[in-house]
Amino acid sequence: MNTKSQYRGTFISLFIATAAAMLGIGIIEPIMPLYAKNMGASGIMLGLIFSGFAVSRMLFAPWIGRISDKQGRKKFLVCGIFLLIIFSVLYVVAQTPLALICIRTAQGLASVMITPIAQAYVGDITPVGKEGRYMNLFFVSYIGGTAIGPVVGGVLSDKISLEAPFYAMAAMAFVALLLVFWLVPRTTTENKRSSGKQPSLFKGFKNVIRDRNMKGILIYLWSRGFYRWGFNSFFPILATRFAHLSKTQVGLALSAYMLAGAILQYPSGVYADKYVKYRGEFILIGGLLSAICMFVIPSLNNVYGMIAFTLIMGLTSAFSRASTIAIRTERGRVHGMGTVAGASTTSISLGQVVGPILFGVIVSYFNIPIAFYFGGIIGIFGTIMAFWYIRKLKV
Numbered sequence: 001m002n003t004k005s006q007y008r009g010t011f012i013s014l015f016i017a018t019a020a021a022m023l024g025i026g027i028i029e030p031i032m033p034l035y036a037k038n039m040g041a042s043g044i045m046l047g048l049i050f051s052g053f054a055v056s057r058m059l060f061a062p063w064i065g066r067i068s069d070k071q072g073r074k075k076f077l078v079c080g081i082f083l084l085i086i087f088s089v090l091y092v093v094a095q096t097p098l099a100l101i102c103i104r105t106a107q108g109l110a111s112v113m114i115t116p117i118a119q120a121y122v123g124d125i126t127p128v129g130k131e132g133r134y135m136n137l138f139f140v141s142y143i144g145g146t147a148i149g150p151v152v153g154g155v156l157s158d159k160i161s162l163e164a165p166f167y168a169m170a171a172m173a174f175v176a177l178l179l180v181f182w183l184v185p186r187t188t189t190e191n192k193r194s195s196g197k198q199p200s201l202f203k204g205f206k207n208v209i210r211d212r213n214m215k216g217i218l219i220y221l222w223s224r225g226f227y228r229w230g231f232n233s234f235f236p237i238l239a240t241r242f243a244h245l246s247k248t249q250v251g252l253a254l255s256a257y258m259l260a261g262a263i264l265q266y267p268s269g270v271y272a273d274k275y276v277k278y279r280g281e282f283i284l285i286g287g288l289l290s291a292i293c294m295f296v297i298p299s300l301n302n303v304y305g306m307i308a309f310t311l312i313m314g315l316t317s318a319f320s321r322a323s324t325i326a327i328r329t330e331r332g333r334v335h336g337m338g339t340v341a342g343a344s345t346t347s348i349s350l351g352q353v354v355g356p357i358l359f360g361v362i363v364s365y366f367n368i369p370i371a372f373y374f375g376g377i378i379g380i381f382g383t384i385m386a387f388w389y390i391r392k393l394k395v
Helices: 004-027 032-038 043-071 074-093 097-112 115-124 131-159 164-183 201-210 212-241 247-274 276-299 303-335 337-365 368-390
Strands: none
Touching (some): 004 074, 004 115, 004 247, 032 097, 043 115, 043 212, 043 337, 074 097, 074 115, 097 115, 115 131, 115 337, 212 276, 212 368, 247 303, 276 303, 276 368, 303 337
């Protein structure tokens, strides 16, 4: 890990493996709500399907992240990707919404072993002072995979069947498993503190929450998870019912969001490194503009408008996300990369738990547009609160 060539090889391996895994996960995004609806899922049950995934991430992320700080990352990556393959097949044999809730919840555990751990691994080998540049370059793999996935899933479901995307997810996860198993070095990436002694899980987590900059990041991630996961849960239904989009067009709209984010992610990371003292302002501007899109999207009635505003949502999200990634990577050197990644995952997952459920309740008693407006309000409030803590960022 000390030479540039070793770093480059590990980075590229993790980049490709993460892109493959996220491509597989993204494939089912446009069809999961429709798949559940075909089984008779209500609005609230649909919210539970998406929230179940986040519940697992919320509960297990701190533990797995902290343990990986002490025992290494690779074993978790291999185990998580293997479980993802198993759950991909189980989706196909599921017969009821309750079964989907159980599988989706279990899949959340698998995902905690993949994305936060891969982020922590890259954080371990990222040069000091280049957190925005390198970590956001890595996030292109995460976002790019999920950007391509929805359009592939939409095409597969339109041309073959609703089950086809799940088999595709299993295939992509298998590719990722081979890449990680053979190409990513085994390492014990312990958090090197001056005292030489690491705090317990609870104390480490407590230290992260008390950190002023991390407090702002965690608030932002919670609000972001809240309205973005609510959006994921009900956008396919909104788009097909009100704007009469096909499943392929729904996939295109979702892919437009992620692709826009992938394109702007690295340049935003470069600016986050260059203008460190303005990271709080970057988060504020991007977060507000992204949340405002939630008020516009329900009024659109054609595919061009949907794609245009999901593009805007993706671009502005990347602008704010780049600075949050840079800040939490820096704080990871203090508290442990896995610990910070686990805390971040728990925070965004808490939003992802509450968001779809409240969206589902609002949809059941009112309608989808009102749910989107409520999500936008939460996004605006969370962004302003995050800026309040991050505005005094130490440089």
